[in-house]
Amino acid sequence: xxxxxxxxxxxxxxxxxxxxxxxALRRAGFDPHVVDYPSRKHAIGALVETIVSPTVxxxxxxxxxxxxxxxxxxxxxxxxxxxGRADAGTPLPDGSRAVMLAPPHGGSEVADALGDxxxxxATLGPALGELGTGDASVPIGLGPLRxxxxxxxxxxxxxxxxxxxFSGPYDGLVSVESAHAPDGLADRAVVPKTHAMMMMxxxxxxxxxxxxxxxxxxxxxxx
Numbered sequence: 001x002x003x004x005x006x007x008x009x010x011x012x013x014x015x016x017x018x019x020x021x022x023x024a025l026r027r028a029g030f031d032p033h034v035v036d037y038p039s040r041k042h043a044i045g046a047l048v049e050t051i052v053s054p055t056v057x058x059x060x061x062x063x064x065x066x067x068x069x070x071x072x073x074x075x076x077x078x079x080x081x082x083x084g085r086a087d088a089g090t091p092l093p094d095g096s097r098a099v100m101l102a103p104p105h106g107g108s109e110v111a112d113a114l115g116d117x118x119x120x121x122a123t124l125g126p127a128l129g130e131l132g133t134g135d136a137s138v139p140i141g142l143g144p145l146r147x148x149x150x151x152x153x154x155x156x157x158x159x160x161x162x163x164x165x166f167s168g169p170y171d172g173l174v175s176v177e178s179a180h181a182p183d184g185l186a187d188r189a190v191v192p193k194t195h196a197m198m199m200m201x202x203x204x205x206x207x208x209x210x211x212x213x214x215x216x217x218x219x220x221x222x223x
Contacts, residue, residue, distance in 0.1 A: 002031040004059040005067040005212065008052070008074030009199075010102075011039045011127055017199060021069055024205045030067070030212065033059065039073055040125035044080060044138045047127070052081040060093070067212050068098035068148070071199045072174065073127060075103025075152070076139045079182070082147030091147050097186075097215060098150040099208040101198050104174045105152070106181030107133030107140050133178075145184035151211045153204055154179035155193040171195035189217040 005025050007018040015036030022032040037051040059066045068078045078098055085091050104111070111131040130138040155171030169176045173195040180188045193201050207217045 001063065002029055003065060003067055003212075004063050005030045005032045005069055006055055006059060007032060007034045008037070008068065008070045008077055009035075009039070010072030010074055011125075011131075013039070013071065018069070018071065020200045021205055021208065025069070025209065025212075028209045028213075030209075031063075032069075039127060043126040044073075044076060044130050048077055048081050048084070052077050056081065056092075065093040065095045067096060069101070069199075069208055069212075070098065070103065071101045072103060072195065073131065075100030076105065076131070076142075078148065079103070079105065079139070079145055079150070080142055082150075083142055083145070084147075086147030096148050097212050098148045099211050100150055100152045100179075101204065101208075102155055102171050102174045102179055102195050103139075103152060104131050104178050105139050105142075105145075106175075106178035107131060107137040108174055108178065109133060110173050140181075142182070145182040149186045149215055150184075151187040151189065151215075151217055152179050152185055153189045153191055153198070153207060153217070155191055155195055155198050157192050157194045171198065187211065187216050187218075 007022055009017050015034040018034045022034050025032040035055055070078050108131050111128055112133055154176040156169040158172030171194055189207055191203055198204050211217055
């Protein structure tokens with residue numbers, strides 16, 4: 001039986017953004033399921049409870065393990081879910097893996113800049129204010145990544161005008177440092193891609209499939 005792969009899009013996006021990845025995963029022998037969830041309507045905790053948890057339970061009803069491919073906010077949701085399962089003593093089955101594309105694990109400076117502005121709060125919802133770098137940051141408060149074998153792919157290209165907010169390479173919305181922030185990652189990769197389009201890149205898709213199969217981004221024998 002093919003392993004199920006749950007795909008979670010980013011804040012303000014829809015499941016359509018993950019369809020190229022899903023098609024490639026199916027061709028590679030996986031059983032992908034794109035989760036189209038209301039990212040702009042609920043806080044992170046509510047999304048984990050009402051979307052991620054029941055979706056994972058349904059996938060595991062017919063499978064021995066489950067994998068994830070996430071973009072941006074989706075990676076924080078899966079990280080929070082997996083940590084909660086691990087802390088409760090009910091971790092995901094061995095061999096469950098996650099590839100997280102441009103997740104703001106260390107918070108986003110852009111969320112800091114926009115989170116208090118009414119037009120952006122109204123458009124993107126409560127999760128925006130939880131993705132910053134301050135004391136209220138949900139991803140920073142999660143601590144080490146645990147409960148799932150995870151690799152993170154960060155990007156270094158941008159067409160967004162937020163360069164003054166960052167001190168190092170970033171993909172337009174999330175820095176490489178933030179994406180790779182948590183202890184406990186199984187592997188890390190950096191690609192010359194933008195935040196908005198990363199999940200559609202053939203390079204990123206290839207790295208994702210390799211990690212889901214092997215638990216690493218490099219080919220066997222690579223330095």
